Amino acid sequence: MKLELRKRESISRRAAIVVPLASFGVSLLFGAILLIVSGANPLQTYAAMAGGAFGSVNGLTEVLVKSIPLILTGLGVALAFRMRFWNIGAEGQLTMGAVAAAGVALFWSQGMPAWTILPLSLLAGCIAGAVWAGVPAILKAFLNVDETLTTLMLNYVAVLYSEHLYYVAWRAPNYNSGTERIPEFAWLPRIAGRAHAGIFIGLAIAVLLWAVFRYTRWGFELKIIGANPTAARYLGISIARNIVVTLLVSGAISGLAGAGEVLGLTRRLQQGISVGYGYTAIIIAWMAQLNPLGVVLVAFLMAALAVGGDQIQMRMRLPASVGVVLQGMLLIPMLAGSIFREYSLHVSRARNQESRIENREDTDRQEDDAVDGEAAETGGANGSSRSRGTGGAAGTLRSGGTEGSAGSLRSGGTGGSA
Amino acid sequence: MKKRVLAVVALALVMSMALTACGTGAKESEGPFKVALVYIGPPGDLGWTYEHDRGRKAVEAEFGDDVETTYIESVEEGPDAARVIRQYAQEGYDMIFATSFGYMDPMFEVAEEFPDVIFEHCSGYKTLDNMGTYFGRIYQPRYLAGLVAGSMTEVNNIGYVAAFPIPEVIRGINAFTLGVRDANPEATVTVVWTNTWYDPVKEREAAIALLDAGVDIVTQHQDTTEPQKAAQERGALSIGYDSDMRAFVGDTVLTSPMWNWETYYIDTIRQAMDGKWETHQYWGGLSDGVVKLAEFSPKVPQDVRDLVADAQKAIIDDDDIFCGPINAQDGSVLVAEGACMDDAGKLSMMVFVEGVVGTIPAQ
Secondary structure, eight states: OEEEEEEOSSOOHHHHHHHHHHHHHHHHHHHHHHHHHTTOOHHHHHHHHHHHHHSSHHHHHHHHHHHHHHHHHHHHHHHHHHTTOOOOOHHHHHHHHHHHHHHHHHHSOTTSOHHHHHHHHHHHHHHHHHHHHHHHHHHHHHHOOOHHHHHHHHHHHHHHHHHHIIIIITOOTTOSSOOOOOOGGGOOOEEETTEETHHHHHHHHHHHHHHHHHHSHHHHHHHHHHHOHHHHHHTTOOHHHHHHHHHHHHHHHHHHHHHHIIIIIISSOOTTSOSSHHHHHHHHHHHTTTOHHHHHHHHHHHHHHHHHHHHHHHTTOOOHHHHHHHHHHHHHHHHHHTHHHHEEEEEEOOGGGHHHHTTSOHHHHHHHHHHHHHHTTOSHHHHHHHHHHHHHHHHHHHHHHHHHHHHHHHHHHHHHHO | OHHHHHHHHHHHHHHHHHHHHHHOOOOOSSSOEEEEEEOSSOGGGSSHHHHHHHHHHHHHHHHGGGEEEEEEOSOOTTHHHHHHHHHHHHTTOSEEEEOSGGGHHHHHHHHHHOTTSEEEEESOOOOBTTEEEEEEOTHHHHHHHHHHHHHHOSSSEEEEEEOOSSHHHHHHHHHHHHHHHHHOTTOEEEEEEOOOSSOHHHHHHHHHHHHHTTOSEEEESSSOSHHHHHHHHTTOEEOOOBSOTHHHHOTTBOOOEEEOOHHHHHHHHHHHHTTOOOOOEEEEOTTTTSEEEOOOOTTSOHHHHHHHHHHHHHHHHSOOTTBBSEEBTTSSEEEOBTOBOOHHHHHTOOSOBTTEESOOOOO
């Protein structure tokens, strides 16, 4: 017996609905096992979590509070991921956005009209985030430096720098950590509870990005670059320019998340702003299939999971670590399940049970043949992949060969003259 | 792909509503006095939070069914703390304790909203009619521990793994160093900062760095036993903090300046239950028993124990640790001969005394 994943020819309506529902069911089941092992009633725990997140006005507004940075960083990450630029640095971009917004609101407010400070602070947050993403983008675009490492490493730089500011350089007297409170005219207005106007910014950017991806040339270019950089190059799309521009925007959006936290929520630069939103954003972007509107919904769900998660301790009296593990266990099937949207699982049996498969449809038979052929290193299904492989190899050979010979000629010439 | 996400959200919402309906019952008006504590780390840290949780358990033992206590652990200082504190206030808790400095502003913000709930914040300075503060003069037993360390160091160099460059931590380093120097004027105390309250890995690494630099006794201000364990593995001695760390590490921990919240929690909760609670700024010392020096390790010789016993008596009679002459690290006079530093000076202390090696990150 053999398990096999086959790519679905088209994503059926049924799969699009059944797969996430089934994944969610498996998530709850996994979580239930953990809860039973920890000595808690899973139904009560889920009820408490849902109640904590959605059962009161306060809970709902707190879910919104958590959603705001998650939506913005999720959008920033999704934008970069669209072109397969692995921006792991949303956390650092958020942090630098928070630093810059706090800096402007705290230290530039003298001699400026009061109403300019809030927009200037938000802008500063955008710029700082853009710069923080722009550096890896330029390194990638022009020197081909791996962005996964540069964006990740810059997170530590940003977080440590912000720590230096609120523990040492900008620390208000008599505080462990945290600057002075920013002046009131620089506050982002709150709409309900602690939920602030940042939610509107997040939603507006989500709609804007959705339209960009769907209707604009830029959105199209990102898609092509993501799907096939070689094709994009043949189409005359400048990959370097796209990397830089896209990452500046991506970083600016994450920077805005940090600015929102400072101007709308904490009203000072302090500990607790950089708490991993930029990493959760990666999960959010993937679960949303890089769709900006999906990001909003998934971010809201993740925020609900975080706020509801308080109840694991507060009502169910389980240790904090169980809450963290539970959240992880709820996420894994959701992420893993997404593979079944594009692939279907088939169970094929070995040849000697031929009598059982004789009455199968022809198509199935052919696919089974292909599988066997693959095992024997010959056969039909390999044909297509082989030709694809050859084409690719020819391409690389051609370009590689040209560059190589030019290089050797040049070096040869230099050698001769010397 | 949009549909998939929508479906997930829809299901979650439906489930949550269905579950909420049967999940939350009405709160009974009569019942036990409800107390919640917000912890910075897990009670299993064997340090700071462990001691607060011991206080909570003492409350349960004292009042039985008349008091119901709960706690939430590992709450990040900052915006998340306000959510948690507000949730407790909303759910009808009568009294809420927050046990880390960084909870001050979040608690203050919630306390303004809930005038009928009593709030108590450990180690801060902001108060309201319904919000008090409480803390202990841990610098007193730290001075005593310094006497032990100064007497027992063989290389005249002691390592101090420090948390944050704030008055509370600097006061502790200074008191400890004064004790070290009173017992051994040749000895110095080398300080490294971690900027953490609870990070076992970082705190262990800092201790190892100090041991590599040649200290033979290590102490710390954070909430874990890792520096003491690291010292033991290197064959070095240590001074604990927060709780009696000898119980968890072994006899290489000579003694520990430790907290004892049992009496304070029982007293203040009783006042609240009797309607006699008033806002306050409590800062108790050795004489109240809220801070003390743990039992000595068998490694501590009798003459050192006698030295500590005499000093402890002097402190209980007359808190004279920060009395002159005391020089600052740069040799200038910090407290003149015959003078004593007042509480305001102690609470805003931002310079090291002579004998400390290391710097306070400049502002």
